[in-house]
Amino acid sequence: MFVALRHRNFRLLWIGLLISFSGSLMQSAAILWHVSILVPETRKALALGLVGLVRVVPVIAFSLVSGVAADALDRRKLMLLTQTAMTALATLLAWLTWRGMHTVWPIYAISAASAAAGAFDLPARQALTPNLVPREHLPNALTLNTIIFQVAAVVGPAAGGLVIARYGLAWTYAFNAVSFLFVIAALLMMRGVAAGAPPGAAHDRAQFTLHAALEGLRFVFTSPLIRSTMLLDFFATFFSSATALLPIYAQDILGIGARGYGWLYAAPAAGAILTSAVMVRAVDAIEWRGRWLGGAVMMYGLATVAFGVSRMFWVSFVALALTGASDTVSMVFRNVIRQMETPDHLRGRMMGVNMVFFMGGPQLGELEAGLVANWLGAVVSVVTGGAGAMIATAWILATTPELLSYRRDP
Secondary structure, three states: OOHHHHOHHHHHHHHHHHHHHHHHHHHHHHHHHHHHHHOOHHHHHHHHHHHHHHHHHHHHHHHHHHHHHHHHOOHHHHHHHHHHHHHHHHHHHHHHHHHOOOOOHHHHHHHHHHHHHHHHHHHHHHHHHHHOOOHHHHHHHHHHHHHHHHHHHHHHHHHHHHHHHHOOHHHHHHHHHHHHHHHHHHHHHOOOOOOOOOOOOOOOOOOOOHHHHHHHHHHHHOOHHHHHHHHHHHHHHHHOOOHHHHHHHHHHHOOOHHHHHHHHHHHHHHHHHHHHHHHHHHOOOOOOHHHHHHHHHHHHHHHHHHHHHOOOHHHHHHHHHHHHHHHHHHHHHHHHHHHHOOOHHHHHHHHHHHHHHHHHHHHHHHHHHHHHHHHHOHHHHHHHHHHHHHHHHHHHHHHOHHHHOOOOOO
């Protein structure tokens, strides 16, 4: 089940990211709660939606150059730089909160700066993974990466809710700052990591040129498998992004307070952890990977609709857990298809383009959810979003036969 963890460099990074992701998701939950208590009731939904907007603008702005950077530079050293920057920003947010913060603009500004650093970190991190394990262990490594994200998505928000209720918001930001240090330590302890493409590869390391950026775009949009997995990711998270509205559900619809909010925020990952444990064994045995991917995204939209109409905490929790379970299946197969079908010298640029879909979908979805909720109410926003995700998924599957027929390597 854990064959990829036999490789020392991957094991170091895996442990560091488990801690760091927990801190980052703790901070993400805290930021939404922080914004919700700083703005008037009449502007709450819109203010929460703007959190997604300020996060996605840097992602779109730096997606191409960050992908080229991941292919042109030493991926490990690039991660050291981005992790250090995110440590400093989390520390600044904690300090400002301790001093007393009465407006939301510093939160927006620091969130945007953190997203900019993350825009360079994500392609480098994901492109680094195939350099840490052999190809035959890559599906296992990608599934294990999904597990740590889902475990962190349970631990982080749940712990964030408890810390907010007991110690205050500033401590959640401080814990996140400390969590980045574990990744930095892991990167410093690695040995013998290739800086880019393996020596003697057919393609040398990319250069910082417009041609290199366009080469990545051309590869993505002329590859039906890569393109369709990105579109599925984008539309599902754009239409079914209920995360930004969770404070409204916790405070006004379900009435469960800060602790309940933490558990509600963590519910998707609770289902995802159980599913991840199954996927570690099943990913190599499932043959029709494209069909499983499409079915999982359809289930994601359906579970979102169920959450939107629920008025009971445990029903809402289970519905969100189902979104996490289906998203895990989708995430595993999306990542496996992309990594297995992309040459190493293009991985960073492919990840840079994918970042626009992977991060842009949920962040723009939060803005869309906030705008619709401000206009028609939170329930209408969530229910119509889930339905929209299912319609978009059906369209992509119908127009991309290559995805439905995609099978595992012999």
